[in-house]
Amino acid sequence: MYELSVTRLIAAPPAKVWDVLTNRMGEWWCPRPWRAEVERMDRAAGGQSLIVMHGPDGEVNRHPGFIAAWDEGRRFAMTDAITGDLEPAGPFMLGIWEVEAEGSGTRYTARARHWTPESMAHHKEMGFAEGWGICADQLQALCEGA
Incomplete structure (x- = not known):
């Protein structure tokens, strides 16, 4: 398996982390100064x-x-390999x-699983560890805040 991952131990109960993870995605989903809007x-x-x-x-x-x-x-998983009405896409x-x-x-864990070692290497070169690490830090700060 060709997997990259980040993890954090967050000082908040799982229900709160799940709530922030799924209901406040726009606040943690991408490293600032970028911002995300969850359209669907x-x-x-x-x-x-659609983010x-x-x-x-x-x-x-x-x-x-x-x-x-x-x-x-507990968890959710998304892929870009399928879009629209079950249309195959370039995964x-x-x-x-x-x-x-x-x-x-x-324990929060985010994983990116890839189809090939080349796509995993490309994701790593794009700055996976830094980018997803920043997102994990932003999520942690939201969960541990007020």
């Missing part, structure tokens, strides 16, 4: 998603996807976001 998020396996990322210089990146899994309170990755109770807090 069908909260069920087989649903569709639009806006850059500080007017950049707009639309990310349509397919919900591969939605296990309420880059399968993203998996998970929360699990650990001690008095929550």
Whole structure:
């Protein structure tokens, strides 16, 4: 398996982390000064998603996807390999976001699984560790804040 991942131990209960993870995506989904708008998020396996990322210089990146899994309170997974009405697309990755109770807090893990070692290497070169790490830090700050 060709996987990259980030994890954080968040000092908040799993229910709170899940709430922030799924209901406040626009606040943590991409590294600032970028911002994200969730235009669609069908909260069920087989649903569709559309997240639009806006850059500080007017950049707009639309990310349509397919919900591969939605296990309420535990994890969700999305891929860009399927869009629209089950239309195959050029796959880059399968993203998996998970929360699990650990001690008095929550273990958050985000994984990016790739079809080939080349696509994983490309994602790594794009700055996966830094970018997804910043997003994890932003999520953690939201969860541990007020």
